[in-house]
Amino acid sequence: MLLPKATQVFTIKVSARLAAFCLTFCWLLYSLTACEPKEDIITTNPTAKLEFSTDSIKFDTVFVNTGSVSRAVWVYNRQEKAVKISEVKLAQADAAYQLIIDGQEANEVNNLLLRGQDSLLVLVKVKIPATSDTSAFILTNAITFLTNSNRQQIPVVSYGQNAYFHNKTEITANTTWKADKPHVINHFVKVNAGVKLTIEAGAKIYFGKDAALLVNGSLQVNGTSNKRVSFKGIRRELLYDDVPGQWQGIKFEATSQDNHLYFADIKNATYGLWAANPDNDEADYDLEINQTVIQNMFETGIRSYGADVRAVNSLITNCGQSAVQGLGGGNYQFIYCTLANYTVGFRPETVTLQFADQLKEVDQPISSYRVKLFVQNSIIWSGNRSNSNYADQIQMKNEAGTTPQLEFKNSVLQTVSFAEHPAFVCCNNLLNLDPKFKAPISMLEANVPDFRLDTLSPASNKAWALPAITKDLDNKNRHPNTPDPGAYERTKE
Incomplete structure (x- = not known):
């Protein structure tokens, strides 16, 4: 059955408008997708790995119960696309170490987005508890990063001293x-x-x-x-x-x-x-x-x-x-x-x-x-x-x-x-x-x-021998007859 002429005209107009709307929507959607910068697009490629400013962190002799200065690690994403770092944390739960991860003071942070060709900063410090050791001792840990199923880590070593x-x-x-x-x-x-x-x-x-x-x-x-x-x-x-x-x-x-x-x-x-x-x-x-x-x-x-x-x-x-x-x-x-x-x-x-x-x-x-x-x-x-x-x-x-x-x-x-x-x-x-x-x-x-x-010094052998002082600063023998002035006796090399 044929629709009335007026109805046919209305239907054609609606269909044309709907088609135009769909085309516009698709174009906008395409434009938005096509204009998203590569560095914001997240890659899940397992070959995308992080790089670091150092391969290890060392605190050289920290007194117990005395906080250390902070050590810095820069984390780089060298890829063109962004990566999602599933977790950044200490490998071992250890109250001695404290992390500041991308501005967050926490020993574990999850789901960090790192844009392509960008970096973030991790700070680590240590406050070593007292032990019964009299000599220096070692406290180890590591900062671990999990990205696209890749687990990477930076060893952390501290030498403690009571x-x-x-x-x-x-x-x-x-x-x-x-x-x-x-x-x-x-x-x-x-x-x-x-x-x-x-x-x-x-x-x-x-x-x-x-x-x-x-x-x-x-x-x-x-x-x-x-x-x-x-x-x-x-x-x-x-x-x-x-x-x-x-x-x-x-x-x-x-x-x-x-x-x-x-x-x-x-x-x-x-x-x-x-x-x-x-x-x-x-x-x-x-x-x-x-x-x-x-x-x-x-x-x-x-x-x-x-x-x-x-x-x-x-x-x-x-x-x-x-x-x-x-x-x-x-x-x-x-x-x-x-x-x-x-x-x-x-x-x-x-x-x-x-x-x-x-x-x-x-x-x-x-x-x-x-x-x-x-x-x-x-x-x-x-x-x-x-x-x-x-x-x-x-x-x-x-x-x-x-x-x-x-x-x-x-x-x-x-x-x-x-x-x-x-x-x-x-x-x-x-x-x-x-x-x-x-x-x-x-x-x-x-x-x-x-x-x-020096061997050419005009002062060599110009001191007056003193029987009561026979050693120099390094406890080396002074020449018995013609010693050198100053704290050190010159020795032949």
Whole structure:
């Protein structure tokens, strides 16, 4: 049966509109699909694997109960298309490790979309719980990634170390620190007046940021040639190996006496040793240093306020200000010592060896005592003579009008002001002659300076043999008749 003509016309119009709508819809759908970037299209191809910025993660010696810094791993999708990472997690459930995965603080994250040619960041840190081990121990795990049925992993290894922790500790009775585990100082350790702290050979002392060892009593560091005692910052990454100012230093207060440091290494503090004992007592030394290295100080290696200090076979180097600074007088001896500043950022207004007979402090009376200085078989040098600011490495201020007692023998001295002073021009001293160290730090790419004398050094064999001192800083024999000045005896190679 034929439809009425009007109905036929209406049906044709509806069909045409429907067809046009369908064509438009299909075109839009095609356009949307065709315009989707490749990097947003997810591939399920099992050959699509992730790549990583590192093949392993290592935390080198982390103290127990002390959080580490974070290590970073970049995860790359080198494919043109996106991938869905089904899971990122630790291989073993382990509370010691913490992950931050693409900004999410969690040890497992699922269904991460990583667009083509894109990357994401995974951070990992560790806080190792205490154990009964005295030596370092290993804690292992891995970060695993599951993508298109491919499981990939990055091994994580941590070396843990138990330690003795000292946090705002006050020592009120004679105490000995053993060397079986490291000692970690946070804030400060204070040795009370009349109390002795003895540190065994081989002990390792680590300081947190701005931490200090405060000695009102006595400190006796008993290192040996094969078991040296070390004092340094708690940061043990290679990046911090020679960064100064990581901790405050070792401070000897006015009541402190009978202090000695044998075979010690002090590095990367604000000051190495700070001694305050202004008096006229020159009979006994407040501080004796033997076969010790003080290096990489933000300010001074030894800062003294009228104290009496004796150093033998020791190296003080690379300090932001002076290697040795004695204010307000004091009695000082340096025998077979090397005081050498080769710091790149060395300040022009400072000198290697600086003394003054007067000490001025805010709200304190001015103290004035004479300077008594004896230097024998030593080297005082800065390493930079091209700038006139560096030409004088010995400074003596007599603001109180006292007469310093100066004695220099068989030493290499960098000085202009005292080039004609009777105490300097006598006694076989070498003035302003480069001692030619084998490899001072300014000449090295590696941070391992060598302050032994070169074979062509004008100072070789110029020291005066002292029967009571037969070893050098490394405990090697001094030549019995013609030893070398400075902390090290040159050996034939």
